Amino acid sequence: MKFRKKMVLAYMTVALLVSLILGIVVAKISLEYETTSQQNNLLVTAKSYVTQMDERLRRMDAIMQYILSDTNLLESITWLAEAQGREVPNRYVLDAKSELSTGLSTEYTMKNCYRTVFFNQNSFLTSSAIYKTGGSDRRTERLITDFKVEEIPYLEPVIEADGRSVIVTEHLDYWVPSEPVRVYSLMKALRGEGMGFLEVESRMETFDTLETSDPDIDFLIVVNGGELLYASDEEYGKELAEDDRRRMKELQEDVIRTEDGAIYTKASSPDFDMEVLAYKKSFLLEKERRRLFSVGFLITLATFGISMLMVIFWSGVLTKPIKRLQETVENTNIENLQDTKHLEKVGGSDELQELIQAYQAMTARLDRALKNEKQAALLQLQAQFDTLQAQVNPHFIYNVLNTISSRAVLDNDEAICEMCGCLGNMLRYSTNNKERYAAVKKELEYLDDYFYLLKARHDSKLDVSIDVDEIIGKQIIPKMTLQQLVENCVKHGFKNTDSRVYISVTGRVYEDRWIIQVQDNGPGISEQMLRKLQEKLEEVREDILEKSMTAEMEIGGMGIANTYTRCLLLYSENLIFEAGNVTGGRGFLVTVGQRTRVDRWD
Numbered sequence: 001m002k003f004r005k006k007m008v009l010a011y012m013t014v015a016l017l018v019s020l021i022l023g024i025v026v027a028k029i030s031l032e033y034e035t036t037s038q039q040n041n042l043l044v045t046a047k048s049y050v051t052q053m054d055e056r057l058r059r060m061d062a063i064m065q066y067i068l069s070d071t072n073l074l075e076s077i078t079w080l081a082e083a084q085g086r087e088v089p090n091r092y093v094l095d096a097k098s099e100l101s102t103g104l105s106t107e108y109t110m111k112n113c114y115r116t117v118f119f120n121q122n123s124f125l126t127s128s129a130i131y132k133t134g135g136s137d138r139r140t141e142r143l144i145t146d147f148k149v150e151e152i153p154y155l156e157p158v159i160e161a162d163g164r165s166v167i168v169t170e171h172l173d174y175w176v177p178s179e180p181v182r183v184y185s186l187m188k189a190l191r192g193e194g195m196g197f198l199e200v201e202s203r204m205e206t207f208d209t210l211e212t213s214d215p216d217i218d219f220l221i222v223v224n225g226g227e228l229l230y231a232s233d234e235e236y237g238k239e240l241a242e243d244d245r246r247r248m249k250e251l252q253e254d255v256i257r258t259e260d261g262a263i264y265t266k267a268s269s270p271d272f273d274m275e276v277l278a279y280k281k282s283f284l285l286e287k288e289r290r291r292l293f294s295v296g297f298l299i300t301l302a303t304f305g306i307s308m309l310m311v312i313f314w315s316g317v318l319t320k321p322i323k324r325l326q327e328t329v330e331n332t333n334i335e336n337l338q339d340t341k342h343l344e345k346v347g348g349s350d351e352l353q354e355l356i357q358a359y360q361a362m363t364a365r366l367d368r369a370l371k372n373e374k375q376a377a378l379l380q381l382q383a384q385f386d387t388l389q390a391q392v393n394p395h396f397i398y399n400v401l402n403t404i405s406s407r408a409v410l411d412n413d414e415a416i417c418e419m420c421g422c423l424g425n426m427l428r429y430s431t432n433n434k435e436r437y438a439a440v441k442k443e444l445e446y447l448d449d450y451f452y453l454l455k456a457r458h459d460s461k462l463d464v465s466i467d468v469d470e471i472i473g474k475q476i477i478p479k480m481t482l483q484q485l486v487e488n489c490v491k492h493g494f495k496n497t498d499s500r501v502y503i504s505v506t507g508r509v510y511e512d513r514w515i516i517q518v519q520d521n522g523p524g525i526s527e528q529m530l531r532k533l534q535e536k537l538e539e540v541r542e543d544i545l546e547k548s549m550t551a552e553m554e555i556g557g558m559g560i561a562n563t564y565t566r567c568l569l570l571y572s573e574n575l576i577f578e579a580g581n582v583t584g585g586r587g588f589l590v591t592v593g594q595r596t597r598v599d600r601w602d
Helices: 003-069 071-082 090-104 107-112 156-160 204-209 242-250 286-331 341-345 350-390 392-410 414-430 440-461 470-474 481-493 527-546 559-574
Strands: 115-119 125-127 166-172 182-189 197-203 218-223 227-231 257-259 262-268 274-280 437-439 462-468 476-478 501-509 514-520 575-581 588-594
Touching: 003 071, 003 107, 003 115, 003 182, 003 197, 003 218, 003 262, 003 274, 003 286, 071 090, 090 115, 090 125, 156 166, 156 182, 166 227, 182 204, 197 204, 242 262, 242 274, 286 350, 414 440, 437 440, 440 462, 440 470, 440 476, 440 481, 440 501, 462 470, 470 501, 476 481, 476 559, 481 501, 481 514, 481 559, 481 588, 527 559, 527 575, 559 575, 559 588
Parallel strands: 462 501
Antiparallel strands: 115 125, 115 197, 166 182, 182 197, 218 227, 218 274, 257 262, 262 274, 437 476, 501 514, 514 588, 575 588
């Protein structure tokens, strides 16, 4: 699978996850908002029912106050009460009944209630006429003619109220038995013996006209501390259910309570013994759930679609430089390694630019490595030629040395024999091309032969001291390293001097390194030469360790630099190599060694 497809697939997964999370969050926020809205709507609706019922009961109570505040009607009621206990002229009684019938049938009373009724303990009954809304049609119904006050089923709580208004729950209109109508009433027992009762009736069907902002909200109207006046649910019973009775008791006003998937709240009337329990059985209806699901799904789909368009666009932009780099890599060969300048015009992020720069640097290093390889191959061919040529000369020299040694034996000259033997050993050791490295012990044996020849040449002007720890003998060192350092001391130590030359070779082992020091007592070298030597050593170190280049040493060049190069190739970063004039005295000192732990029991 290509990188772009992987990128699109990865970001598609992330986009889908983010879209789902966003959809769930939006749906949750919408659900919380909808729940809060439903709760607030329920509170408002409950208070609205209380307000509307208060207004209706106030109108019914105002009708009773209107009747009782009319002096003529109150006097007529008083006459009828007195007629129950003593003889009252019949004319007064008839006038009182007529006055009450007329007073109860005013426009005000008929328009604001279904029926207004006055009756007393003497079975006297009068009622207002029935007012038909939308016209002036007034009709008088035939009222009940024979009744007993004690037989009226809802009169007992009115009598116990002692003059206070009492709400009577749903009942049939007791006064018109021929056409019974379901009504509720506001009643009052008039104070005074035999004064009678006032009843203002309203039809139960008027509850259907209560205004609501949400038709799905059901409500109960409870009066007189526990009597059910009205239930909006048609299947609700005539009595207040035990659960709803408990809720009415436990609920505080303006508080939402969630129970069994429904929400409840309660509101009370400040003027009447009336409470409203408003509730919604399923405060999130199926249509609302579908709407919330649709909103969440559409947001998820839209977010995912927009994200995918952006992913496809930006994946193309981001992978364009990679495609260009891929084409360049595929078309790169040895002949055009440095042909990468066109990649500098490729846009992209910083990381891609760094990748392109790394590729360009790699091709540059590869090009240098190929050039170095070619040069190394050339040098190797040249070295092989020099080796073959060098193998010719030692055989001739060996033959000459044998001839000289034979003549010395004939002449009885042991010194010449010894010199020829040492020189032969040196030639045999130095011309052995099979081994580039040797143990320090072998180097010291070779150095003994070399010192013998030097003393033979310079007679008594040369003193030599060799003091090397025995355990250094097994350490590996480039071949003829010590001979080159001693040769440097002889070359510069005997220069421009007639005094004795002293050369010391010391070797010591420490905890984390071993070193060999070669020192002479000559005049040392000038500051200019020392600076040039140090620059040369630094250049060699940079070429080998940092640039990975082949070290180039000229024939007849600096012996110390040549020795440093060979030691650096062997020991790398662990090399110890120092060269300089002896501090506070005469002479030149070279230290060579390796940072490594040497087992003293080897």
